[in-house]
Amino acid sequence: MKTLASRYYGLVALAVVMALLPLALPNAFYYDVAIRIAINAIVVIGLNLLIGYTGQISLGHAGFFGLGAYASAILATHFNWPAPVALAVGAVATGLLAFAVARPILKLKGHYVAMATLGLGIIISIVITNEAKYTGGPDGIAVPAFSLFGLDIAGEKMWYGVVAALLVLVTWFALNLIDAPAGRALQAIHGSEIAAKVVGVDTTRFKVRAFVLSAVLASIMGSLTAHYVGFVTPGLAGFFHSIELVTMVVIGGMASVFGSIIGAALLTMLPQVLSAFEGWETVIFGAILMLTMIFLPRGLVPTLRLRLGKERT
Amino acid sequence: MLAAFLQYLFSGLTVGATYALAALGFSIIYNASGVINFAQGEFIMLGGMSAAVLVTAGIPLPFAILLAVGIAGLAGLLVEKLAIEPARNAEVVTLIIITIGASLFIRGLVQVFLGKDTHSLPPFGGETPIAFLGATLLPQSVWVLGITLVVVAVLGWFFGRTLLGKAMLATSHNKLAAQLVGINTRMILLLSFGLSGVLGAVGGIIVAPITYTSYDAGIMLGLKGFVAATLGGLGSGVGAIVGGLLLGIVEAMTAGYISSAYKDAMPFVLILLILFFLPRGLFGAKVTERV
Amino acid sequence: MTMLAVNNLSKTFGGVKAVQGVSFVIKEGTIHSVIGPNGAGKTTLFNLITGVYEPTEGEIVFNGENVAGRAPNELARRGMSRTFQNLQICMNMSAIENVMVGAHLRLNQGMFAGMLRLPGLRRADVACRHEAAELMRFVGVGKYLASHASQMPYGALKRLEIARALAAKPKVLLLDEPAAGLNHTETAEIDALIQKVAESGVTVVLVEHDMKLVMNLSDHILVLDYGKKLAEGTAQEVRANPDVIAAYLGASA
Numbered sequence: 062m063k064t065l066a067s068r069y070y071g072l073v074a075l076a077v078v079m080a081l082l083p084l085a086l087p088n089a090f091y092y093d094v095a096i097r098i099a100i101n102a103i104v105v106i107g108l109n110l111l112i113g114y115t116g117q118i119s120l121g122h123a124g125f126f127g128l129g130a131y132a133s134a135i136l137a138t139h140f141n142w143p144a145p146v147a148l149a150v151g152a153v154a155t156g157l158l159a160f161a162v163a164r165p166i167l168k169l170k171g172h173y174v175a176m177a178t179l180g181l182g183i184i185i186s187i188v189i190t191n192e193a194k195y196t197g198g199p200d201g202i203a204v205p206a207f208s209l210f211g212l213d214i215a216g217e218k219m220w221y222g223v224v225a226a227l228l229v230l231v232t233w234f235a236l237n238l239i240d241a242p243a244g245r246a247l248q249a250i251h252g253s254e255i256a257a258k259v260v261g262v263d264t265t266r267f268k269v270r271a272f273v274l275s276a277v278l279a280s281i282m283g284s285l286t287a288h289y290v291g292f293v294t295p296g297l298a299g300f301f302h303s304i305e306l307v308t309m310v311v312i313g314g315m316a317s318v319f320g321s322i323i324g325a326a327l328l329t330m331l332p333q334v335l336s337a338f339e340g341w342e343t344v345i346f347g348a349i350l351m352l353t354m355i356f357l358p359r360g361l362v363p364t365l366r367l368r369l370g371k372e373r374t
Numbered sequence: 375m376l377a378a379f380l381q382y383l384f385s386g387l388t389v390g391a392t393y394a395l396a397a398l399g400f401s402i403i404y405n406a407s408g409v410i411n412f413a414q415g416e417f418i419m420l421g422g423m424s425a426a427v428l429v430t431a432g433i434p435l436p437f438a439i440l441l442a443v444g445i446a447g448l449a450g451l452l453v454e455k456l457a458i459e460p461a462r463n464a465e466v467v468t469l470i471i472i473t474i475g476a477s478l479f480i481r482g483l484v485q486v487f488l489g490k491d492t493h494s495l496p497p498f499g500g501e502t503p504i505a506f507l508g509a510t511l512l513p514q515s516v517w518v519l520g521i522t523l524v525v526v527a528v529l530g531w532f533f534g535r536t537l538l539g540k541a542m543l544a545t546s547h548n549k550l551a552a553q554l555v556g557i558n559t560r561m562i563l564l565l566s567f568g569l570s571g572v573l574g575a576v577g578g579i580i581v582a583p584i585t586y587t588s589y590d591a592g593i594m595l596g597l598k599g600f601v602a603a604t605l606g607g608l609g610s611g612v613g614a615i616v617g618g619l620l621l622g623i624v625e626a627m628t629a630g631y632i633s634s635a636y637k638d639a640m641p642f643v644l645i646l647l648i649l650f651f652l653p654r655g656l657f658g659a660k661v662t663e664r665v
Numbered sequence: 666m667t668m669l670a671v672n673n674l675s676k677t678f679g680g681v682k683a684v685q686g687v688s689f690v691i692k693e694g695t696i697h698s699v700i701g702p703n704g705a706g707k708t709t710l711f712n713l714i715t716g717v718y719e720p721t722e723g724e725i726v727f728n729g730e731n732v733a734g735r736a737p738n739e740l741a742r743r744g745m746s747r748t749f750q751n752l753q754i755c756m757n758m759s760a761i762e763n764v765m766v767g768a769h770l771r772l773n774q775g776m777f778a779g780m781l782r783l784p785g786l787r788r789a790d791v792a793c794r795h796e797a798a799e800l801m802r803f804v805g806v807g808k809y810l811a812s813h814a815s816q817m818p819y820g821a822l823k824r825l826e827i828a829r830a831l832a833a834k835p836k837v838l839l840l841d842e843p844a845a846g847l848n849h850t851e852t853a854e855i856d857a858l859i860q861k862v863a864e865s866g867v868t869v870v871l872v873e874h875d876m877k878l879v880m881n882l883s884d885h886i887l888v889l890d891y892g893k894k895l896a897e898g899t900a901q902e903v904r905a906n907p908d909v910i911a912a913y914l915g916a917s918a
Contacts, residue, residue, distance in 0.1 A: 118467055165650040171466060172410050176604045177649050179597070180642035187639040234780040241779025241786060242765075242772040242793075245758070249766045252755020259715060260833055261741035261770035270776055300597070304474055311471050316757065343482030350475025351457050358464040 071319050072232055079225040083218070092217035094330060096289065099224040100282050102325035103231050105309045106318055107278035110235065112307065113315030114244070115271045116251030117167060118175040121182020122306050125276040127189060127298020128155045129283030134204045134293040135195050144207040148284040152277050159276035163269040179300070186298040201294035204287045220289050228322075231278070235318045247271055248316070312353050314360030323362055377508030382630040383623060384506075388515040388584065390622020391522040392418065395577030396599025397606065397614035398529070399570030405546030405609045406559075406566035407462075409469050413453055413477035414574055415596015416484075420446040421575025422587035423484055426493035435496065443575045449480060450571025454564050477596065485589040495582040518580045525576060526615060533611070542566060546609065574599075594638065598625075601641045605648055606656050613657035667726075668693040668837055668868045669714070674723035674733075676706075676713055683709040685892040686723070691837075691885070696859065696869045698879045700903075701889035702912060707872040708750055710889065711841050714870075715747045716740045728836065742770055746835035748826040750842045750872075752819075760809045760817060760825055764797040767832025800828040804858055820851045827858065831867070838862060840871040844878055852878060880904065888912070 079099075086092050104126060111117050132151025136142040142150075166177045189196050196202065207214045214223055238244040249257040250264050257264050287293045296302060305328060313324020331349070335342040357364050396414055403411045424442035429435055453476045461472055500513035533539035545552040545562045553559050578587065578595070585591075602621045606613020621641050629637035648656070669691040676684040684706045691697045699707050712718045714725055716737040725733040727743060746767075755763055772793055778786050801807055804824040809817050817825065823843060830838055843859070844852045856878055863869050873879050879886065880900045888895040888903055890912045896903055903909055 112467060118470070120470075162646075169649055169653050172404075172608060173604065173649055173653065175410065175470065176600065177646055180601070180646050183597070183642050184639050184646075187636065191635045237782040238776060238779045241776075241782070241790065242769055242774070243776045243779040245762055245766050246769055246773065248758050248762070249755050249769075252757045253753040255717065255737070256749070256753035256755060256829075257766070258737040259717075259741055259747050260767050260829065261738045262766075263738050274776065300593075307467070308471060308474075311467060315465075315467070340486055341482065343478050343485060345482075347475045347478030347480075347482055351472050351479065354464065354468050354472045354475065355457065355461045358461060358468045 069236070072229070072236060075232055075319075075322070076229050079229060082225075083221065089217045092221055094333065096217065096220050096224050098326045098329045099221075099228045100286055100289075101306075101309060101329050102322040103224070103228055104279050104282045105306060105313070105321040105325045106231055106235050107275035108306055109310045109313075109315065109318070109321045110238075110247070111271050111275045112310050113317065113320075114239070114247045114251060115268055117268060117272065118171070118307075119178040119272075119275075119303075120175050120300075120307060121178040121180070121185070121303050122275070122279055123300070123302035124182035124185035124298050125155050125159065125279040126283035126286075126302065126306075127185060127293075127295070128158070129280030130287040130293045130297050131189055131196055131283075132280070133284035133287045134202050137205050137288075138202055139195065144205070144288060145209055148281060151284050152280045155280035156273050156277045159273045160269065163272040164265065167265065167268040167272060179303075182298065182303050183300055186295055186300070189298050190295040196295070197293075199295060201292055204291050204293060206291070207285070207288035214288070224285070232318055232322070239318070243267070251316075308350060310360075312357075312360055314362035314364070317360065317362045320360050320362035324360065327361075378630065380507055380509035382626040384509060384511050384515055386623035386626030387619060388512075388518045388622070389581065389625065390619040391518050392577040392581045392595065392618075393598055393602040393621050394615045394618025395522060395525065395573045396595060397602035397618045398526075398611060399573045400600055400603035401606075401609050401611060401614045402542075402566045402573070403570050404603070406542065406563050407458070408466075409458060409473065410600065411453075411567070411570065412470060412473040412596060412600075413480060414570060414599055415592035415594070416477045416480040417446045417450060417571045417574030417592075418578035418595045418599070419484065419587060419589070419592030420449055420480065420571075421578035422495070422582040422591065423488060423493060423578075423589065424575075425579050426495050426582060426587060427488055429495060430493070435498070439579055442579060443572055446571040446575030446578075447568045448571070450567040450569070450574075451564060453480075453571075454567035458563070458567070459560070477592065481589060481592060488589065490589055492586045492588040493582075494586045495579065497583040498580075512584060514580075514583045518584075521576065521580050525573070529611070538565075598641050601645045604645055607654055610657040616656060666693050667691070668728065669870070670724075670726040671710075671714070672724040672726065674710070674713060674725065675721045676709055676718055677721045683892050684713065687889070687892070687894050689887050689894065689897060691868060691870060693836075693868055694863070694866065695884040696863050696871070696882050698883040698886045699870065699872045699889060700874070700876075700879055700886060701895065704891075705889040706892040707889055708841060709892075711747070711839055711872055715745060715839060741833060741835075744833075744836035745839070746830035746833045746837070747839040748823075748830050748841055748843060750845060752822055752826060754814050754822050754826055756815050758814055760806070760812045760814050761794065761797050761801065763814055763825055764800055764828045764832050765793050767829035768793050768796065768834075770833060797828070797832060800831055801825070803831070803861070804828045805854060820847055823847065824855070824858065827862070831862065835867060837868045837870065840869065840873075842872055842874065844873060844875045856882060 082095060086095060108119065108122050111119055129151040132154060133144065133147045136147035136150060137144055162181060166174055169177060190199055214220060246257060246262045246267055249262060250267060254264055283297065309324035309328045310321060312327060314320025335345055338345060396418055399414050399417065400411060403409055421442050424445045425438045428438035428441055457472050457476050461469060497514045498517045503510040503512055533543055541557045542562050545557060545559050549559055598621060602617035603614050605621060606617030624644055625637050625640055628640040667690050672688050674684055674687045687710065699710060701707055713720050716735050719734045723733065724731050727745065732740060772789055774786050798810055801810055804827050806821045806824050809821055843855050847855060852875060859869060859882055883900055886900060886903045887897045888909050895912055896906045896909050
């Protein structure tokens with residue numbers, strides 16, 4: 062059975078991999094992929110908390126990511142606010158929005174939650190596309206560098222250090238949470254909401270907290286992405302991005318922290334692999350989605366764990 | 375004043391009819407399997423695109439339409455057989471991802487083989503706009519509404535009078551009970567996907583002369599069809615039709631009176647509001663969980 | 666002293682009067698059974714008491730406080746625990762985690778404390794794990810300590826659910842058909858377990874169909890029929906009551 066000790070081996074392994082990885086990265090392009098993987102992994106760990114552990118579907122999470130990205134972009138570019146402040150404001154604003162809609166949405170059943178979160182994400186992305194005066198419309202706007210106390214985070218090596226450290230930190234938080242009473246409460250909500258209620262869990266409050274937490278995390282990573290890339294476009298908040306994030310959760314493994322990281326890694330690298338098949342990317346992506354979900358419905362990491370577990374006994 | 379209002383109403387009803395047919399497709403599949411078929415939009419697109427390409431290739435319109443409907447129906451059957459059936463016991467999120475994968479697959483294939491251009495169909499009969507109380511009505515709109523009415527009537531007869539239709543309804547109410555009385559529920563599921571493909575295709579074909587079509591037309595159409603189905607209450611046939619028409623009208627009114635830039639956002643604002651106040655949609659069944 | 670009192674409790678679903686004007690009293694430290702033919706309203710009564718349904722009318726007085734209409738988690742906070750007719754085990758968690766969830770109210774310090782792994786929380790959690798293991802042994806599923814819920818057989822899961830309910834250290838334990846789906850041996854084991862629980866000071870209320878179990882265990886029995894109270898009393902009194910016999914066996918013409 063999974064014990065906290067065995068999970069900590071995973072965390073240490075992750076830290077080691079992240080520390081040693083730069084030795085294997087030959088140039089800036091590879092750093093870029095690694096950075097994007099780390100960013101996605103952090104967002105997906107948060108999303109997995111909601112989908113995998115608490116069992117709530119969210120098909121609009123990119124909306125929160127986009128809110129953070131554009132908050133940072135607009136405040137830093139149009140109003141010259143310092144980057145950390147813009148990031149914080151974006152996170153708070155996203156948190157408030159998530160909090161406002163969470164209660165009514167999470168009271169809905171199954172597919173209706175999917176529809177509501179889908180709708181929210183699309184509304185956000187349409188607003189971003191239309192309010193061109195601030196957002197630059199479909200073309201987007203440029204974003205200045207992230208500056209903290211006069212020091213710019215610039216260049217792939219610095220960014221890699223920042224996001225790698227963040228990833229290890231967020232993974233640690235997530236592993237702790239799962240093994241804490243609050244984490245068990247979340248899983249219980251997924252397993253049987255009525256059972257969770259009768260043991261005293263305020264299920265609505267927990268669902269709302271999980272929703273807001275994952276939304277704020279997405280917003281923060283959106284802000285950082287804006288500064289890293291130096292540019293924001295409405296696609297960051299779009300339906301397809303939301304689907305990508307959910308796919309990372311499902312392929313890596315629902316209710317698995319390391320699954321989230323693996324899922325993010327695989328799906329971030331996929332477009333690079335697919336670009337060789339010019340024109341056929343969409344077809345292949347669709348095929349991969351279907352095949353993975355049909356043959357590995359639990360996702361990669363839980364399936365591997367099961368197989369390895371069986372071989373040991 | 376009145377003229378403008380009527381204009382928006384007509385165009386709203388016209389596009390609303392497509393949404394209604396899409397919503398019916400969603401509801402039929404949802405009833406048979408509990409799955410939300412995100413590939414529904416691609417069935418609509420397949421109908422319009424196939425017909426357009428066939429007509430361009432020289433096939434007479436009526437045959438092109440029949441073939442296109444057949445193609446979309448076949449696509450529905452294949453999606454069920456190859457993608458849904460192997461994973462039928464999976465969790466909701468997994469099934470949703472599978473249908474999204476199917477929609478990408480179909481859309482990708484159309485993009486590769488038929489290109490990214492927009493296509494259109496010739497109007498079914500008559501090109502001169504009809505004047506009505508100051509508003510102009512395209513003849514194609516009349517075709518759209520007329521055909522939709524016929525389709526709905528046929529469906530009503532099918533589900534109400536034929537054994538097969540009743541078997542489908544029985545499966546949607548209680549799958550286990552249906553199986554126990556000898557209904558082949560696997561076949562029913564297959565049929566529901568095929569039927570939804572056909573319905574979607576019809577919707578796509580009848581508006582193609584007005585709104586044109588392209589490889590990515592399915593995305594928004596599918597999503598809005600989903601909204602319409604949810605609006606009316608997932609699984610309710612009447613709800614799907616009412617939801618679709620209502621959605622089309624709200625969209626047209628928004629475009630006309632408020633802002634055409636936000637017309638695409640309106641369906642989603644509407645569904646959020648409805649879900650907050652009527653969690654089961656307009657006609658959704660009230661279900662209490664037995665513990 | 667009275668642990669739980671129900672006054673004139675009613676629940677109507679649309680046109681169906683599931684429970685009509687039921688009143689009874691449960692004394693502390695007793696084993697109280699609710700019986701009746703299928704559809705008599707037993708589970709509805711349970712669901713009303715435990716906050717799953719809101720009453721249409723009437724009072725539920727728990728420990729001197731009217732708790733009618735309160736949510737299940739609020740009732741848990743006041744010392745009420747229950748199991749379910751259709752097992753509500755979290756199949757996505759391990760056996761011991763299922764039991765540990767039962768202690769949620771005593772342990773939980775919120776999500777941030779959880780994420781930061783505060784030392785006080787860690788120690789409490791380790792203690793909780795020991796307690797959960799003890800409880801699993803108490804109810805007789807000790808051999809599943811390292812198992813996942815999905816690997817356990819039905820009978821064991823029924824007992825696991827009781828362990829979970831006990832983890833909350835409740836004052837009142839409501840068991841909804843604890844013997845449903847169990848064979849003779851397993852039912853006898855449940856019988857012994859329920860007696861052990863009652864001996865430890867917990868007031869037990871159960872809904873059951875297995876008459877042998879009910880007659881053997883109960884200090885007091887409440888009989889429901891068509892949502893109304895048909896009779897109540899000790900096992901002997903209820904067994905001899907002609908109305909009860911008629912309800913179960915049908916009156917001879």
